[in-house]
Amino acid sequence: MKEILMxxxxxxAKHLIHLDVGDDLRxxxxxxxxTHMQQCGDCRSYHADMSRSMNTLxxxxxxxxxxxxxxxxxxxxxxxxxARRHTSPRVARKFNMQVVALSVSALSLAVVTMVQxxxxxxxxxxxxxxxxGLTVSESSKILQLETVDDNAGIVRAPFYPHEAIGSQxxxx
Amino acid sequence: xxxxxxxxxxxxxxxxxxxSENGEVPSESEVRLVHAARNGDNAAFGELVQRYExxxxxxxxxxxxxxxxxxxxxQESFLRAYERIDQFDPSRxxxxxxxxxxxxxxxxxxxxxxxxxxxxxxxxxxxxxxxxPAVVDPRKNLDLSQEVQVVxxxxxxxxRTVLILRDLEGFCTADVAAVTDRSEATIRWRxxxxxxxxxxAWERRERRAEKTRLVQDDI
Numbered sequence: 001m002k003e004i005l006m007x008x009x010x011x012x013a014k015h016l017i018h019l020d021v022g023d024d025l026r027x028x029x030x031x032x033x034x035t036h037m038q039q040c041g042d043c044r045s046y047h048a049d050m051s052r053s054m055n056t057l058x059x060x061x062x063x064x065x066x067x068x069x070x071x072x073x074x075x076x077x078x079x080x081x082x083a084r085r086h087t088s089p090r091v092a093r094k095f096n097m098q099v100v101a102l103s104v105s106a107l108s109l110a111v112v113t114m115v116q117x118x119x120x121x122x123x124x125x126x127x128x129x130x131x132x133g134l135t136v137s138e139s140s141k142i143l144q145l146e147t148v149d150d151n152a153g154i155v156r157a158p159f160y161p162h163e164a165i166g167s168q169x170x171x172x
Numbered sequence: 173x174x175x176x177x178x179x180x181x182x183x184x185x186x187x188x189x190x191x192s193e194n195g196e197v198p199s200e201s202e203v204r205l206v207h208a209a210r211n212g213d214n215a216a217f218g219e220l221v222q223r224y225e226x227x228x229x230x231x232x233x234x235x236x237x238x239x240x241x242x243x244x245x246x247q248e249s250f251l252r253a254y255e256r257i258d259q260f261d262p263s264r265x266x267x268x269x270x271x272x273x274x275x276x277x278x279x280x281x282x283x284x285x286x287x288x289x290x291x292x293x294x295x296x297x298x299x300x301x302x303x304x305p306a307v308v309d310p311r312k313n314l315d316l317s318q319e320v321q322v323v324x325x326x327x328x329x330x331x332r333t334v335l336i337l338r339d340l341e342g343f344c345t346a347d348v349a350a351v352t353d354r355s356e357a358t359i360r361w362r363x364x365x366x367x368x369x370x371x372x373a374w375e376r377r378e379r380r381a382e383k384t385r386l387v388q389d390d391i
Contacts, residue, residue, distance in 0.1 A: 014368075018368050021367065050367065053370060053375075056316070057340075058339065061340050063321075073221075074221065074225055074246050074247045075221045081247075081251065082217075
């Protein structure tokens with residue numbers, strides 16, 4: 001047999017009261033609640049309030065506005081609709097590849113235009129094609145990238161190319 | 173302090189004793205009708221329609237007061253049931269499945285109305301204005317059931333549905349769980365919360381009414 005757990009606080013009891021007013025408690029829960037309510041006046045009065053509110057709600061249960069029945073059955077209309085669906089041929093739907101092809105072409109065109117305009121912008125900014133700050137050291141043949149740091153002056157970042165590069169400035 | 177949440181309720185649902193929905197078996201005649209309807213027997217489907225239409229109508233009317241719209245939604249629910257009857261599991265009862273379709277359709281309809289209201293170019297004027305004391309407040313003419321209906325509309329949809337199905341339509345909690353596709357423990361938790369919300373909303377309404385009465389007495 002299951003041990004009956006005591007309801008330890010009013011919050012738990014109130015949860016059970018919300019269910020009790022609609023007859024939704026299990027037997028063991030009913031016992032728990034009854035035991036708690038014997039000792040708690042607040043919960044007894046809360047139960048009475050909840051019962052009143054529940055009775056108010058239940059006035060809607062048999063309210064004439066909701067008790068009105070449908071004028072006629074929906075079946076005659078429905079059966080006609082179903083028959084119409086059976087007789088009318090189904091419209092075959094085909095995937096339209098033209099839309100996809102057009103979208104892909106438009107997208108490719110947009111990408112090509114963007115790349116072209118970017119490269120022309122770069123050429124406008126640097127017409128010699130020489131990358132600034134990129135020089136090849138004569139003595140060590142080490143390609144060094146120079147970046148300017150505001151605080152520390154020129155910062156040299158060594159770079160060892162796989163191929164021998166002349167002392168000419170590297171241009172792209 | 174004791175606090176139980178919806179997720180706690182979900183955890184409780186793993187208790188095999190709790191899932192009484194599985195114990196409910198469909199009646200023999202219903203199984204026969206559903207089987208025939210699945211095989212394209214329109215007369216069998218018609219019998220199912222006639223068996224459930226009034227109940228479906230009543231549930232939809234709880235959400236949609238407009239008679240004509242409610243009837244349209246009943247028809248739409250059965251059309252959807254007919255289209256999807258292949259997806260129905262015949263080992264379960266037809267009723268909860270049908271009510272789930274109907275309730276979901278009703279939700280969709282209500283959401284559509286709400287969206288339309290949100291983006292409409294013109295909205296109802298004076299919605300937020302205080303009532304003119306010189307004009308008789310139309311709310312005075314509401315009878316108790318209409319007032320309850322107004323208060324019920326203040327409760328969030330998920331809780332209101334549970335309250336309507338259980339307390340107003342008399343569904344058992346297992347059926348409410350099947351209709352709303354939630355566990356029975358969740359439904360019990362929501363039911364308790366919904367009743368509490370209704371009580372609070374009703375008390376707020378009574379306080380408002382009392383205040384209005386006092387103001388009118390002063391005038």
